[in-house]
Amino acid sequence: MAPSNPRRIDQGRVVTFSFEGQTVRACEGESVAAALTAAGIRDFRNSIVSGQPRGIYCMMGACFDCLVEIDGVPNRQACMTEVQEGMFVRRQAGAVEVKA
Amino acid sequence: MNTEIVDLLIVGAGPAGMAAAVEAAKAGLSVAVLDEQPRPGGQIYRNVETAGATRDKVLGPEYVAGRSLADSFRQSGVRYMPGALVWNIGTDMMVDYSLGGHSSQIQAANVLAATGALERPVPMPGWTLPGVTTVGALQILLKSAGLVQPDAVLVGSGPLLWLVAQQMVAAGMPPKAIVENTPRGRVLEALKYVPRALRARSYLLKGLAMIRRVRRAGVPIYRHATALRVEGKDRAEALRFRAGGKLHRIESGNIALHQGVIPNQQITRLLRAEHFWDEAQKCFRPKLDDDGQSTAKGLYVAGDGGGITGAASAALEGRLVALGIAGRMGHPVAADRIARLRVVLARDAAVRPLLETLYAPAPEILSPADDVTICRCEEITAGTIRETVRLGAPGPNQVKSLLRTGMGPCQGRVCGLAVSCLIAETRKQSPQVTDYYRIRPPLKPLPLTELAAFEPAPDTPEVIEK
Numbered sequence: 430m431a432p433s434n435p436r437r438i439d440q441g442r443v444v445t446f447s448f449e450g451q452t453v454r455a456c457e458g459e460s461v462a463a464a465l466t467a468a469g470i471r472d473f474r475n476s477i478v479s480g481q482p483r484g485i486y487c488m489m490g491a492c493f494d495c496l497v498e499i500d501g502v503p504n505r506q507a508c509m510t511e512v513q514e515g516m517f518v519r520r521q522a523g524a525v526e527v528k529a
Numbered sequence: 530m531n532t533e534i535v536d537l538l539i540v541g542a543g544p545a546g547m548a549a550a551v552e553a554a555k556a557g558l559s560v561a562v563l564d565e566q567p568r569p570g571g572q573i574y575r576n577v578e579t580a581g582a583t584r585d586k587v588l589g590p591e592y593v594a595g596r597s598l599a600d601s602f603r604q605s606g607v608r609y610m611p612g613a614l615v616w617n618i619g620t621d622m623m624v625d626y627s628l629g630g631h632s633s634q635i636q637a638a639n640v641l642a643a644t645g646a647l648e649r650p651v652p653m654p655g656w657t658l659p660g661v662t663t664v665g666a667l668q669i670l671l672k673s674a675g676l677v678q679p680d681a682v683l684v685g686s687g688p689l690l691w692l693v694a695q696q697m698v699a700a701g702m703p704p705k706a707i708v709e710n711t712p713r714g715r716v717l718e719a720l721k722y723v724p725r726a727l728r729a730r731s732y733l734l735k736g737l738a739m740i741r742r743v744r745r746a747g748v749p750i751y752r753h754a755t756a757l758r759v760e761g762k763d764r765a766e767a768l769r770f771r772a773g774g775k776l777h778r779i780e781s782g783n784i785a786l787h788q789g790v791i792p793n794q795q796i797t798r799l800l801r802a803e804h805f806w807d808e809a810q811k812c813f814r815p816k817l818d819d820d821g822q823s824t825a826k827g828l829y830v831a832g833d834g835g836g837i838t839g840a841a842s843a844a845l846e847g848r849l850v851a852l853g854i855a856g857r858m859g860h861p862v863a864a865d866r867i868a869r870l871r872v873v874l875a876r877d878a879a880v881r882p883l884l885e886t887l888y889a890p891a892p893e894i895l896s897p898a899d900d901v902t903i904c905r906c907e908e909i910t911a912g913t914i915r916e917t918v919r920l921g922a923p924g925p926n927q928v929k930s931l932l933r934t935g936m937g938p939c940q941g942r943v944c945g946l947a948v949s950c951l952i953a954e955t956r957k958q959s960p961q962v963t964d965y966y967r968i969r970p971p972l973k974p975l976p977l978t979e980l981a982a983f984e985p986a987p988d989t990p991e992v993i994e995k
Contacts, residue, residue, distance in 0.1 A: 438671075439583040456675075459674035464674070477907075479908055482658075483657065493937065509565065
């Protein structure tokens, strides 16, 4: 059973960004985590030990489960980052490798 | 390079931080307020400045009341630095912070940690699946983005659970079910605190009204639930539990957990302030004197970070701490006003023993089964922690060294209390003895490039007189 997506009770100015190559419509002022949640995207990354899917948990910057790569920078807390027009967001698979 | 100097540096722009800033500025202190969020309000008044009419109606008058505090804060003339992450504080109250990808320092004479509360961990099978969040997260989705989940199941206990349920009803999307896990007998246990709670009866009346509104909306409510588990392969699909002598399964992709909130200890632990285990609140609290000062000289605490007392008390505590500091720094403050604030604060606290008793965490949550993940970051189970303690690990820091619990990016914000309680249970001791993780800087992960570019002031030989 596919879970139903959240509903918006109001609308703001539209901001678009991309997640894994697909365009996501968000509202100005909301976090990347909220925008992805609104778009029905639940899994943001795979956990570092067992590769299990993880998504939002606390929405307040405490749990670090919502880590995504934003504009090439990994380990960004999606719930603490406001959407910007043209952001390039990608999932994280496991622990981030340090590029030489 | 000259380091900025302030009389009072406040970490956190929630009710305690905002109220303290307003009072401190009025009293003549130089004040800096650093907060990670882009706008003031903390969690309880999150986004209150830009909420809009629809959210105001859904979130209710108490939320909206935070707007005037935010306005006063904006007009107070303090140096407000949104988006600033405090990542270290020295014993001399030198504060290291990151803003816009760049780290700097402020030398404070006094620091007020007003960083509020965190959700108590609610470990159960399946709690790490996507789709499982805290109840607080649902409220933040509502406050910060106007989003409501249509099939949410709220699980656990506490006033926040009922408040969010009511807010969802007001938004036209009531929860699919409420599964309360308050053990039987709690109401009886809590009855003796009712007379005291009547001194703050507005809380009780509001609480009962919330519950009534949720019931009237026809939300199914299950009580005294046990054997809670979330089912699902790659995402939450259902909640299973036992209630009323029957087994239940509720299908849902959105399961929200709550077992109360606990003080955020990151800053007080960083500065090695003394804490005590509060058996009534079932959490650690920093030892504070009458002025709100911790045992770390110069570090003050106001709001939920000192012990869970709610938004109204948070603002009162913030004001009292600020006035006290101002007075001791030689600025004139009105003694009768301070006395009045203390009276209101005492009255506001009258409801706490009732709530603490009624909504104390359930035994099943404090003592999860062996296969339940406790440290979400490093994926360590309760059984592994218990085994390690039985093999001789005496406390949370040794368990951390051996298993990596608490070494993940959350630095114990989620697992800390659960790990301490598990160790205490296995060693058959009070958590007061077990204590908690040692917290080290940086308080949140920083890019190495930023640290490399950071130019801290050379160690100052003199400490600023208070």
